Amino acid sequence: MPIWLVVLVKSGILLFVVITTFAYAMLAERKVMGWMQLRPGPNRVGPWGLLQPAADAAKLMLKEDLMPRTADPLIYRLAPFLSLLTAFSVYAIIPFGASSAGTWAIGNVNAGVLFLLAITSLGVYGISLGGWASGSKYPLLGSVRATAQMISYELAMGLSFIGVLILAGTTSLDGIVNAQQRLWFFIPQFVAFVVYVITAVAETNRSPFDLVEAETELVAGFHTEYSGLRFGLFFIAEYVNMLTVSCIASLLFLGGWNAPFGWTWVPGIVWFLLKVGFFMFFYIWLRSTLPRFRYDRLMAFGWKVLLPIATLNLLVTAVVVAVWS
């Protein structure tokens, strides 16, 4: 097969898988949160509510698409697509299994981690442009918050990556996972791991860092004015981003597709998906457990706690690696 056809087929499969995962991640979130709050969660559509995503999709597609008179039509329409585009394009380089066992990624980029950082740093545009273009107060506040929050936490996130890069000695995701065959990086890089998990929640604007769409203050934040399928696109982007940060956490810190305790009789992809699933559950757990940050505390936490810790961790890692080798 020519290379472009391979890429096209892989992208198609991946798109289908990611969208299906989104649908059931959403259902899982509602179910798990329901159980944690001692209620059954959605259970009317299909057995155990398993067809709920289909019902939701039908509802979103049939809803009227509204646009405020004060909105900027061009940017208002562009923003959800920008959000979705950045959310999906990360999957171009995420490997789901060892490259020795066939190619489990669309592209294996040498600067893989940098590509991840580059694309996730673009994710803020959809939210911030969408909020601005709505021409309405609450969305604007939401988008201004999003911009400040994502810039602040991106720094600590990037610094938490660098410790891993120093240990692995490469920026390719494949190489980083292979470097973890003996020891997963969350042990030597525990501080970076904690910083990453926290910043990842903040980057995806999920509770307890969901000030961007804090419904008690901002109605629905940046997507207040959006309805129907355009809102749906933002919604998909949020969950896909959640999946992305879970994948990155598994690849960088939990050894990707490497099996724990030498249990290699289970295929690598299963291990990878289990780890990703663990993080998805963790984020749902956080959401139903923790109250929302106050905005000034959020900023202070990002700049005065996470950033110094991440910098210190980087410094110590660099010194240890330099002395060791």
Added chain:
Amino acid sequence: MSVLFWGLAVVLVASAMWTIMASKPVYSVVALLANFFALAVLYLTLSAEFLAMIQLIVYSGAILVLFLFVIAMLSSGVASFSVGPNRLPRIAVPAVLLVLIALGLVVVGIFMPHPAPLPLAGAAVNAGAVGDANVFGSVADFGRALFTTYLLPFEVTALILMVAVIGVIVLAGEHAPYVGTPRRAEEVRKSLREAIAREGD
């Protein structure tokens, strides 16, 4: 590759034009975003992987986001940038001439003999590295050049930027209530409170 180059060139020029001619500042930001993205792809076609990614991370991911932040805050309505007559045609001719002269200088500069890079740290870029590390433009290659051959310029640049940042804090801190020493902050807060009280009368 040539098709890709010309396609990107068209996108780059068009988005640059849109950036300076857009009626609303936010459109300028979006156009500039497209421009940065196309530029990153152009770097990729030159196999300058690291530069492409840094272009996206630093310029699109940080600097342009700050532009957007300020512009969105200041122009929260969707009012147009300017309502006056379009003055672009009047400055267009001198601007085009200037650009042509600048381009001419660049072309002359390319064909002039280059001075050798500063051999500061003594170590030349090592060409015998492992695997893809010595591919032009790769992360390893870039890093090695930056931290050996060009170490001094790199550190000096960092120092200059640091000075600029501190300068901004000093300049802006004069009127910012939460910057500076706690005592100074308290003084500013007090004067602000007094000003607000006067407004109330």
